Amino acid sequence: MREYSIAAIPADGIGPEVIAAGQTVLANLEMRLGDVKLTFKNFTWGSDYYRKHGVMMPSDGLEQLKKFDAIYFGAVGAPDVPDHVTLWGLRLPICQGFDQYANVRPTKILPGITSPLRNCGADDLDWVIVRENSEGEYSGHGGRAHRGLPEEVGTEVAIFTRVGVTRIMRYAFRLAQSRPRKLLTVVTKSNAQRHGMVLWDEIASEVAEEFPEVTWDKMLVDAMTVRMTLKPRSLDTIVATNLHADILSDLAGALAGSLGVAPTANIDPERRFPSMFEPIHGSAFDIAGKGIANPVAAFWTAAQMLDHLGEREGSSRLMRAVERVTGAGILTPDVGGSATTLEVAEAVCDALHSSN
Ligand code: NAI
Ligand code: MG
Numbered sequence: 001m002r003e004y005s006i007a008a009i010p011a012d013g014i015g016p017e018v019i020a021a022g023q024t025v026l027a028n029l030e031m032r033l034g035d036v037k038l039t040f041k042n043f044t045w046g047s048d049y050y051r052k053h054g055v056m057m058p059s060d061g062l063e064q065l066k067k068f069d070a071i072y073f074g075a076v077g078a079p080d081v082p083d084h085v086t087l088w089g090l091r092l093p094i095c096q097g098f099d100q101y102a103n104v105r106p107t108k109i110l111p112g113i114t115s116p117l118r119n120c121g122a123d124d125l126d127w128v129i130v131r132e133n134s135e136g137e138y139s140g141h142g143g144r145a146h147r148g149l150p151e152e153v154g155t156e157v158a159i160f161t162r163v164g165v166t167r168i169m170r171y172a173f174r175l176a177q178s179r180p181r182k183l184l185t186v187v188t189k190s191n192a193q194r195h196g197m198v199l200w201d202e203i204a205s206e207v208a209e210e211f212p213e214v215t216w217d218k219m220l221v222d223a224m225t226v227r228m229t230l231k232p233r234s235l236d237t238i239v240a241t242n243l244h245a246d247i248l249s250d251l252a253g254a255l256a257g258s259l260g261v262a263p264t265a266n267i268d269p270e271r272r273f274p275s276m277f278e279p280i281h282g283s284a285f286d287i288a289g290k291g292i293a294n295p296v297a298a299f300w301t302a303a304q305m306l307d308h309l310g311e312r313e314g315s316s317r318l319m320r321a322v323e324r325v326t327g328a329g330i331l332t333p334d335v336g337g338s339a340t341t342l343e344v345a346e347a348v349c350d351a352l353h354s355s356n
Contacts, residue, residue: 003037004309007068007274011046011090013283014293015074021295021345022072022302025318028349033314041068045090047078056089062097065274070305073278074298079285088140091278095133098273100266101164102171103131104304105249105280110296111327113257113335117229120255125232128179129252130172131245133266135164136196138242158241160196162203169207171269172239176214179237184216187224187240187248200241225251253280258334260294263301265308277305291340294332296322299348321351 008023010016026038043064045057056076058064065071071094076086094100108126109115115125139159146152169186176184186204190197201218208216219227221244227234228251240248253262262280279297287293299322306315325347331337332344339347 001035001037002311003039004069005039005041005067006070006072006305007065008040008042008072009045009090010042010074011076011283012048012078012086013075013285013288014281015046015076015283017288017291017293017341018279018295018298019072019074021341022298024345025295025299025321025348025352026302028352029314029318029321032317032352036311036314040072046076047081047086050081050085050089056086057093062093065094065098068274069309070274071276072302072305073276075279075281075283077283077285092138092140094276095266098266098268098276099134099270100268100273100275101132101134101167102267102269103133103245104175104265104267105129105131105245105252105262106300106304107249107252107256107262109256110261111323112329112331113261113326115255115257117232117255120232123233125256127232127235127252128175128237129245129249130168130175130237130239131249132164132168132240132242134242135159135161136242138246158193158196158243160199160241162199165200165203166207167269168239169204170210172237173207173211173214173216176216176237177211181236182214183236184214185224185235185238186216186218187221187238187244188218189221189244191220197241204239221248224248228252228255249280258294259297260332260334261296261300263297263304265301265304267308275305275308277301277308291342292333293341294334295341295344296326296332317352318348321348324351 010019050056076090106128109122137158141157141159142155144154188197188201190201253259259281264280266276268275303315303318330339330347
């Protein structure tokens with residue numbers, strides 16, 4: 001029996017709904033596989049915890065998480081707590097504290113789901129976006145001075161280090177090399193941002209020499225939105241800064257049908273710390289509590305988690321079951337169906353047991 005201990009942090013809004021669905025599906029996968037055991041410990045951190053204790057997680061939160069093999073995360077964000085408090089109080093300290101510098105975001109059009117792009121089928125859009133997840137525009141560097149006065153100033157400094165850029169480039173080139181098309185697009189904005197982004201470009205060229213089999217090109221981030229929309233087939237693996245990839249991956253999720261299907265993995269490639277797996281979407285206050293959140297992103301990221309743990313068979317079995325269910329038209333309202341979160345989860349459980 002191969003055993004893994006997983007810390008679940010469902011947190012806010014639809015987070016608990018989709019994480020519970022994910023845990024149900026994983027329990028069924030476990031039964032189906034027979035030789036894998038996932039032991040979950042659920043943490044009640046998030047905005048409710050903040051309302052009671054004034055912090056999103058206890059001060060020894062990272063210490064508590066350290067011993068787990070992986071973290072399965074829902075979403076943070078509540079209407080009555082400022083977003084920078086929720087994000088910097090829970091999700092970002094985990095990503096940064098555990099040096100999860102590679103944020104990996106696969107996007108493809110699942111069976112039964114239609115892209116809002118005309119004539120864009122499953123073969124036309126199959127991407128992995130690699131987002132730098134430790135520095136760049138979200139390094140938290142900056143400050144405010146002269147608060148409330150007319151001369152008030154706020155700075156938000158983007159940090160690009162040779163170590164940080166080199167390691168994410170290597171990760172992206174390696175990933176591109178492992179995919180059939182061996183194609184990488186490096187997103188930049190070095191025309192307008194002439195320091196950090198020029199360093200980014202230079203390091204991309206240096207690292208490219210280590211990967212002669214990978215064909216790569218460079219795109220300015222604004223032009224990239226056009227290429228993603230008009231020529232999706234020309235792209236495969238994509239690497240971008242923290243901010244650029246944050247924005248581009250929301251676009252990617254929408255082009256693949258819904259934010260509700262898009263997964264993400266926050267990876268420490270060196271495996272010094274647990275990596276964290278989560279849907280891309282947030283806490284979606286508008287649909288929270290209605291039982292209609294799309295759980296597919298939470299399932300897909302669970303498959304990423306299994307893959308990271310070395311459970312390739314379980315991972316692909318889970319994705320095959322998810323694709324059978326979407327292909328059969330069992331879909332939540334965000335992707336044009338009328339199924340509930342629970343109905344989709346049950347259908348995936350059934351598909352797991354009836355597949356081989
Ligand atoms: P959101 O992702 O929560 O929602 C955007 C839209 O997509 C909404 O209309 C929502 O109903 C829909 N949607 C999202 N996930 C869905 C799903 N699984 N099924 C069906 N529909 C889905 O983004 P929004 O509204 O900008 O942010 C809400 C809160 O979430 C904010 O507090 C924000 O800071 C937080 N947030 C947290 C993230 C995280 O924890 N990683 C990521 C993004 C936002
Ligand atoms: Mg985002």
